Amino acid sequence: MLITACYIVKNEEKTLPRSIESLQGNFDELIVVDTGSTDKTVEVAKKYGASVYDYVWQGDFSAARNYALANAQGDWILFFDADEYYESGGSVRAYLEYLQHSGTDIDAVIINLYNLDSPQLPAMKVIRMFRNHPSIRYAGAVHEQIVRQDGHLHTLLAEQFKFMHTGYAIEAMPIKLRRNLDLIEADIARNGERDSYYYYLAECHFGLQHYPQALEYIAKALESPVKYPYELANYYHILLESMRQCNYPAKEMEKICNIAISLFPDMPEFYGEQGMIVSSMGRLEEALKLFSKCIACYHSPQRQNNHYGYFDDKVMEIVDTRITQIHELLEGGR
Known part of the structure; x- marks a missing residue:
């Protein structure tokens, strides 16, 4: 089973390394879609072995994410933002391998995403892992959501995983x-x-x-x-x-x-x-x-x-x- 980690980025040279390094060992392919960086983001991504694709920004986050998916070869996708990173919860790879071979109909995995600047707050529940299937794509120009175009998206909350979001400057x-x-x-x-x-x-x-x-x-x-x-x-x-x-x-x-x-x-x-x-x-x-x-x-x-x-x-x-x-x-x- 192959796992592809995907990112869409612009000027993320400072945050991207931490995110990629936190997922090391849990993916086989790394795809980075760059939407016009003017810093060293592309060089950083290539240092980690990423296949980097230049993408002309169209004002649509789903279009950029779906472009990354069109180039992914994995059976499962890990799709994170550059300012998010994995902290704890065991092997992501082992978990996805279990789902892959258990015969379950789960399409996507919801994880707990905590804000580093506000650790007292409950985690956000977000989809960051899903099967690589032609009908599973992002929808919405902003606040894009994973949808299954040929039916209902079956999800599962993986409580054990803890991911962090470094937050936005006020x-x-x-x-x-x-x-x-x-x-x-x-x-x-x-x-x-x-x-x-x-x-x-x-x-x-x-x-x-x-x-x-x-x-x-x-x-x-x-x-x-x-x-x-x-x-x-x-x-x-x-x-x-x-x-x-x-x-x-x-x-x-x-x-x-x-x-x-x-x-x-x-x-x-x-x-x-x-x-x-x-x-x-x-x-x-x-x-x-x-x-x-x-x-x-x-x-x-x-x-x-x-x-x-x-x-x-x-x-x-x-x-x-x-x-x-x-x-x-x-x-x-x-």
Whole structure:
């Protein structure tokens, strides 16, 4: 059985070595598609024995990734970004060999991807390994997804593997989000608006602090039959924060929080959000109970099983401050 590792890159001379070295021994072929690097990325890739293909960027991430797949010879594909690397979990090769020879119908493997800059947060669940089959390709100009063009894509979550993402510089995020928004809007201009883009449009507008537009598209995303299950909690994060920024009444936000808590009862975030909302409405004792639940969920080992999270230690300091304020108010009223 052969395994091909693939990358699409541009100016990744600093991050690519770590990623490739972390996967050494787990692939037989290395393909790097370069979309216009002006640094030493191509030289770095060739040093590791990669077959490097020059690719004229077309404003479509799926097209670039699928170009790499068209040149891959392996039975299985490892497709990572240059700023991602393997940390632990055993042999990837042995795992894929097991899937290859076990007779399973699994097409793709979901892995846990942790953000190096925010280790407290739950891992993102992403597909980074899949069979090399003509019908299994990427779709979407931005936030590209692996799909099976001739039917349902059968996936499996490999909990044992831990991969790391080195993250984006904060100052670079607006540029990245603006680029993604421009690419999505260009694709919509060519092909029309699709349900699959509503969530990503909301995400871009939210990150760019365009809160009315974020509200518009996250509402469409929630009504759409096309949803991304591992991202669903973020739908409610975007909705709640955008409502807050647009000065929606606390009562309306409370209703959304109740829905989110019912869907994600193990997440600390929505108990914390609800605590802030009801405390602003004067329901202080109720807020304390919600904050207590928030803290318990935050420190639970089970939190790493959640598909999404956005509370970190800094946010929990805000929760602690609000708890102190509430106790002072309650003591002062006695």
